[in-house]
Amino acid sequence: MSPATAAAQGRVPLGGSDSSRAREAYPAGRLMGERPRLVIRPMGALLADGALEQRLNARLTWPADDEATDLAVHLLASLSSSDSAYSRSALRLVSRHDLGPIRLAATATLAAGRGAGPRDAISLSLEAGLPMLRLEARTTWLEVGRSEGNRRVVGNVPLPGLHPDRDSYRGRYTDAELRATRRAGPVAFRVTGGHRLDGDAHGTRQWLFGEADVPSPFWHRLGIVLSGGVRPTRFDLAQPGGRFIQMGLRMDFRSARPSSPVPAPRAPAAEPAVVPLGSDRYLVRLVVPGARRVELKGDVTDWTVIPLRRSSHDDDVWETTIRKPAGVYHVNVRVDDGEWAVPPGLIEVPDRFGGSAGMLILPPTQEADDET
């Protein structure tokens, strides 16, 4: 059945034309449909040698959700100033994948700078761990050109290996870091420990520092960030290492998708099937003809998006296994990256956000047996 026919019969609306669906099937296409997030962080640090460092960081992220899987793009800009200034802009690509509870992430950062710091830098990193505990290995390559006068980073720390007779310097260093994050109410704490595995450390081969992010009670987009400890020398950031204490602001502008009414159900055909599998497990089946991708979110998934799998017996049937006790739940479904809608055949109820959700009833096992 063609998507147009399905739509005419009132099935769950399919998203867009064939070409737009094809484009949006690729991660980059889906990414460009996401709204960005802008984080601005001005900060000031007091270093061990008494130097004062001012820094302004800005980051534009797609998608806005930092923990979204698949692909993310960051545009970074940084200005730092101690006894001399360094400005840096960078493009970062992040690819994430979940293996059960473990999240893997691969990141590539391309940076260019001007002033008292490296001209070019490339970083590649691999990260693995749980949301609260992550391990990262990162290698950074630098290039400093003599003609730009990039001989020193802020705080009088010379870039490694720079020799007056050389036209430029190319260096590399590799770090391993372990980060633990914990929340106490609205306050987020993070402790980072690390070791420089390879390359010049300029006296700071191990480091340990903590950070507390305290949201403002007056404006939820504003927070105060306090940090201190021993930090590494990051040549790519023009950041001297050593003991420090730092205070800054975090301004977080997350562009939220506006609430919009969810289209009314359009599928008077087959009822969704809920098959009890025992032990609070249910197989939920939806009939969505002509679909390439069907996703579901609801109370049964803590409102995170899960993909349904195509049935091995019928291409038009999509299914997933849910582990929840018997009860009443609300769900929405999306076909081919279209709009979220009420799944075909479920009772529609208002969601209190201007839209609707479908009422999915997971029957007690005994009651389900009575009706079969």
Add this chain to the structure above:
Amino acid sequence: MSIRSRTFAALPHVLALAVGLAAAPSAHAQDRRLVERLDPGIATAVLALVDSAHALELPTEPIVQKALEGQSKGASGAAIVAAVRALIHDLVAARTALGGDVSADVLLVAAAVLEAGGTPAQLERLRPHRSNKAFAGGLAGMAYLMSRGVKAEHSLDLITAMMKAGLPERAYTSLQQLVERDMMAGAPAAEAATVRVNALIRHGPSRGPGGGSRP
């Protein structure tokens, strides 16, 4: 010892304090989802509402889920807090109307009826049927009919008739499917609902797709 030296000498102790605070158990361990997914100010407000609901002996999981739903649907923080507050209000009203011994599922669906425009007095009139196995389905059917524009009193009459007939849960799902089909053919919702309810009461729900007979 200079101020600067004392400052740096205190750093290890500050760090240890930070780590200790970070290691302290969260006051809302089971609501970590809210803290992780909502903006901090909104999470604080919602957690306070969840605490209030808990103090009122209301089911808190639907309240947490409502906040997560709002976050998932891109609702503003104010809208999320308002929706959670309204849900709690409706849960209290539903419990008062139906009695304190109804299940959390029934309360949740009854709150949906109130959200769709029903009144506590109308819920009270369904109270004699609360021991019906399909009570939650019946309430959901009422919420559906009202969302389609059927007046609350008429929806109540139709659902009451179905409950008196002892129809099973799937009858209310069939009702929705049939009314949707009739509306797509141009029939007014109230008229379609009346016809289909009468047919379901007479013939019962079919097991096949589109169940029930045509008017």
